[in-house]
Amino acid sequence: MTSAEAKLVCRNVWKLFGPGAAELLAQHNGHPGADAIAEAGLVGAVRQVDLDVNEGEIFVIMGLSGSGKSTLVRLMSRLIEPSGGDVLFKGENLLKASQARMIEIRRHQMGMVFQHFALLPHLTVLDNVAFPLDIQGMARAPREARAREMIELVGLAGKEGAFPRQLSGGQQQRVGIARSLAVEPEIWFLDEPFSALDPLIRREMQDEFMRLQTVLHKTIVFITHDFDEAIRLADRIAIMKDGEIVQAGTPEEIVLTPATSYVAEFTRNVARAKVIRAQSLMVADTTPDPDGPSVSARSNIAQAAPLFLDGVAHIAVTDDATGAVIGRLDREAVVSLMLQG
Amino acid sequence: MATPRPPALDATGFQAPSQGLKLPYAWIVAVTAFVVLWLYGEPIAKSAFDYPKAYTVPLAKWISAAMKWLLNDASFGLFSFTELTRFISAVLDVPYTIAASLLSTGVLEGSGSSAIQILPPLSWVAVIGLAMLLGHWLGGMRLALLAGGCFLFLAVFGQWSSAMITLASILVAAPLGVGLGLLFGVAAWRWRWLERAITPILDLMQTIPVFAYLVPVLFLFGFGPTAAVIATLIFATPPMTRIAILALRAVPGEITDLGHMVGCTDRQMTWRVMVPAARESLMVGMNQVIMLSLNMVIIASMIGAGGLGFDVLAALRRLDFGAGLEAGFAIVALAIALDRLSQAAADKLSMPSPEPRTQSAFARHPYLVAGAALVIGTTLLGFVVPGIHTYPETLELSTGTFWSEVVAWINVNYFDTLEAIKNAMLLNVLIPFKRLLGSLPWFGVTAFLAFAGYRLGGIRLALLTAALSLFIAATGQWEKAMITVYLCGISAVLASLIGVPIGIVAATRDRLWSWVQVAIDTLQTLPSFVYLMPAVMLFRVGDFTAMIAVVAFAVAPAIRYTALGIRRVDPRLIEAGRAMGCTEWQILTRIRLKLALPEIMLGLNQTIMFALSMLVITALVGTRDLGQEVYIALTKADTGRGLVAGLSIAAIAIIADRLISAGAIHAKRRLGLE
Secondary structure, eight states, rough: OOSSOOOEEEEEEEEEEEHHHHHHHHHHHOOOOOHHHHHOOOEEEEEEEEEEEEEOOEEEEETTTTSSSHHHHHHHSSSSSSSSEEEEEEEEEEEOOOOOHHHHHHHHEEEETTTOOOTTTOOOOOHHHHHHHHHOOOOOHHHHHHHHHHHHHHTTTTOOOEEEEEEEHHHHHHHHHHHHHHOSEEEEEESSSSTSSHHHHHHHHHHHHHHHHHOOEEEEEEEEEEEHHHHHHHHHEEEETTTEEEEEOOOHHHHSOOOHHHHHHTTTTGGGGGGSBBBHOOOOOOOOHHHHHHHHTTSHHHHHHGGGGOOOOOEEEETTOOOEEEEEEEHHHHHHHHOOO | OOOOOHHHHHHHHHHHHSSSSSOOOOHHHHHHHHHHHHHHOOOGGGGTOOOOGGGOHHHHHHHHHHHHHHHHOBSSSSSSSHHHHHHHHHHHHHHHHHHIIIIIEEEEEGGGGOOEEEEEEOOOHHHHHHHHHHHHHHHHHHHHHHHHHHHHHHHHTOHHHHHHHHHHHHHHHHHHHHHHHHHHHHHHHOHHHHHHHHHHHHHHHSOOHHHHHHHHHHHHHOHHHHHHHHHHHHHHHHHHHHHHHHHHHOOOOHHHHHHTTTOOOHHIIIIIIIHHTTTHHHHHHHHHHHHHHHHHHHHHGGGTOOOOHHHHHHHHHTTTTHHHHEEEEEEEHHHHHHHHHHHHHHHHHHOOOOSSSSHHHHHHOOHHHHHHHHHHHHHHHHHHHHHHSSSOOOGGGOOOHHHHHHHHHHHHHHHHHHHHHHHIIIIIHHHHHHHHHSSHHHHHHHHHHHHHHHHOOOHHHHHHHHHHHHHHHHHHHHHHHHHHHHHHHHHHHHHHHHHHHHHHHHHOOHHHHHHHHHHHHHHHHHHGGHHHHHHHHHOOOOOHHHHHHHHHHHHHHHHHHHHHHHHHHHHHHHHHHHHHHOOOIIIIIIIIHHHHHHHHHHHHHHHHHHHHHHHHOOOOOOOOOHHHHHHHHHHHHHHHHHHHHHHHHHHHHHHHHHHHHHHHHHHHHTOOOO
């Protein structure tokens, strides 16, 4: 968030469905208004999107159905051709890339997980996971070894010979995740990966996803329509409405200072303690005892609260990477935050 | 995306809700105008009744001339058109010869009567065994017994050699048809412009009667099994193409996205992602192609396919009912075996199961090993024990004389009754209706069709129906076309009168429906030829016989669509009806039938299409319509005459199809189902 460089950058990206989209954009200098779009008989699926996805972060795009979020993620990988703007991936403009170059980039640097899993029904779990490698032309032995590794990683060892239809929804999505990771992508797109699962499984998969991310440190673009999911997983969130991004920021920023009444509608029922992180509430102080109770700077207050149960007045806050004590979380501050709901 | 609706639709769309009780004024005016023209127009406007000879388009002559030119003079520079057709024949002759050697003739050295058999064909025991092995592999013991039983039937009733010739043609035509159809389908899926280009051709090819295909094939490729295979290919490829396009289009967008995301090239996308993902629907297409091939191979006996079709045809010509019926039963047995086997294959291949990879080659392919052992074993044994190689004649059963006697008995005892029924129908229904249609002015009919097209589907449909109707009149086919319409119309009405009530009764009774379903499924797998035999037996030749055969053939879709339409009515609405205290009768008439109406209309549409396709074949039993025209053209190898008559039948089919479909959409919209 601070020093990390942007992996994927969208600059004034547009997608207008209907004939004559490019002309309309040219006429209006790349910024047609909603009226002009309607007048031309076009549908503005994605409008004027600017965003940076930084190395190693989970960037969540949240929006209700029809807000353009699924279109946006497809513009980023050029599955859908943008009507205008630039998409820079590691500094390279994807919209200028040749078809062969795009194939090359997608084969080796991008991975995607789909809402309805998109598993190939005629292949076993093993062959599904190995499929992207097979497409690259990798020999059978190494690609199957790699696929087995991935299957192990997502906890499906023993299911290699099963067919997708023999698996539950959660298991199928694990296969989808393993497949998208098999190529060791530099950017990982997840298009509503857990929306088709029932709530208990969804929760379990979210935990699993966070576990994977602590191991893998991928750069992630995660699409969801579920605000709680966004809050839970995101380093940064962009909220979309009618094809535009209405607000982008960390979960804390969005919950504490919603930009519009539309955003406020989502944040109203979110418990502050689950959003605000220890590093925001702590007092900078390197004196507390590192061997006493401590939390990492990125944990939220709800996670830290149980540590106060045995009556301590404050606990230590440690840096995520180094483990060094960087601050102190006071009991009063935590209690007053929890009381606010 | 909002596309502006045509103004014509808006006008009708707004009228409907604004008036409570609305008389169809436009229709009344149109019908009145039509009747006035019909009753009083003849003295004033002669040419509205008889299409003026001077304006007749000699399309048949042009086509014939063009075909002659193709055959005699056309050249592509390096090679002539004739050389091309010979080349195609020669290429197709190779697989056919192999299949025929295996199943029927054996491997021959030399040709004609001096040929010496080097290797015998597969023994009957081997073929039955292979069918059973295939059945067991695909669908277990029951299917093995069914397949074995059907083939044993062929051997026991002395139909073996004919059946094997028919089977050889299918073994060549069906895989080629599936392959070609898939290739066209993939190409049309990849290039939109190609799909747009071939869709109308596919539509047309599905409505042109099968006989009409035979004429140019006969002209270009001559008489014989290879020409029959070509005709079968031309007939069976379009449906596969259509199914392939639909199946590929139905693959979920996410799967396509996946293909792009893992970096597939176009070729990988097609063959590694799309085709495998669509394979369940493609397998359904395979089953259809096999059944269509069987149907066509039987009909293609007219251009030398030989086999069971030829037996039926020859029996029809001799009026030897026993022999014809026996061959007919053999076709049924073959059809059932092929249908069930290919359906099981579709199920099995679209649902792969894990294979153990570690065993030896023998253990991995038990069926292949067993099959090879069977073939080698029976061939060797066949040299010692001839009965294993060729089914011993002494054990053959012939029911031919039995059936002939049954027919004779029926004719002796019930001749008067049957004759009375036939004559009563002819005199009171068929002939008056035929006269009525014959007296209609072509101009009035064309104008009325245009009007109906306009009301139901707008200006484009109006132009289409008028143009097609004009085509029939202008090529001098009007009179014969009206006979076709009369026979088809009466048969379709009768089929609906029989089929719709059966559908209604069966729809709400699950057990009955499952039986009816088996019955109509079986009826639909039977080649159309088979329907002729019993009708001819009882009523000899003529329009009435044709009608009976057509009704028997066309009743299945009427039953199916009615029952499906009723069964698909939202059960919540039925529940709501019950909650309001509707009686069963009210539920049927007020809810089920009302909401099933569009589906029933589609059933009617299918019934008409089935009737038309069968009607053409009834030319064999002496009708006087366009079908007869095609048949005569076939016997004279007159391409122009055959194609023009065939196109006219297609025109009738398209007019009926488009008008009824438009009507069904209209009805759906009114019912709020769309």
